[in-house]
Amino acid sequence: MSQPIAEEYTSYVTLLYRKMRWMRYGESIAFVFGLIIVIMNFPFRSFPFFIAVFSLAFAVFFGAPLIYKYCLRPYYLLYPDRLQIGFRNRTKTFSLKQIKKDFDLSYIYVIENKRESLLVSNQFLEKLNGQLEVVKHG
Numbered sequence: 001m002s003q004p005i006a007e008e009y010t011s012y013v014t015l016l017y018r019k020m021r022w023m024r025y026g027e028s029i030a031f032v033f034g035l036i037i038v039i040m041n042f043p044f045r046s047f048p049f050f051i052a053v054f055s056l057a058f059a060v061f062f063g064a065p066l067i068y069k070y071c072l073r074p075y076y077l078l079y080p081d082r083l084q085i086g087f088r089n090r091t092k093t094f095s096l097k098q099i100k101k102d103f104d105l106s107y108i109y110v111i112e113n114k115r116e117s118l119l120v121s122n123q124f125l126e127k128l129n130g131q132l133e134v135v136k137h138g
Contacts, residue, residue: 006078006127010119015065018107020117023068031060076120078128081135083111085118096135099128 019027034056042049068074077084084093094111102108106125107118118125 002079002081004077004079005131006076006124008076008120008124010069010074010076011121012065012069014119014121015068016062018117018119019068020119023064027060027064030064031056034060074119076118076124078124078131080131083128096132099132101129101132 035053038049038052038056042052072087075086077086082093082095083099084091086092098112100110102110102115105117106122107120109116109118118128120128
């Protein structure tokens with residue numbers, strides 16, 4: 001078995017700005033439920049209401065990536081011919097021939113005809129894009 005070209009365990013900072021679709025939905029739902037609780041417990045447009053809403057937003061925005069990082073433990077291994085993606089105890093391996101760059105955002109790729117968000121740094125993405133070019137052009 002060949003050595004990995006790049007290995008990355010997703011950092012907290014990366015999770016602050018790169019998320020999968022279900023992560024964004026989860027954060028939105030958590031914020032809405034928290035907002036309902038705040039609305040029920042504080043007078044609308046009062047100072048404590050604003051403090052509670054901003055605290056809730058802060059907790060969801062900065063707390064959710066911590067939960068993702070320590071519960072999911074995402075990691076990525078790039079080999080010359082494949083990409084290995086791991087979450088918790090599950091690992092998926094994809095041939096680089098099955099991976100195509102999507103044109104929306106720099107970290108979204110089409111893997112097996114599905115749009116996937118790769119929660120990795122720009123350096124890892126550069127190595128992945130370089131390896132995709134090598135595989136594409138033989």
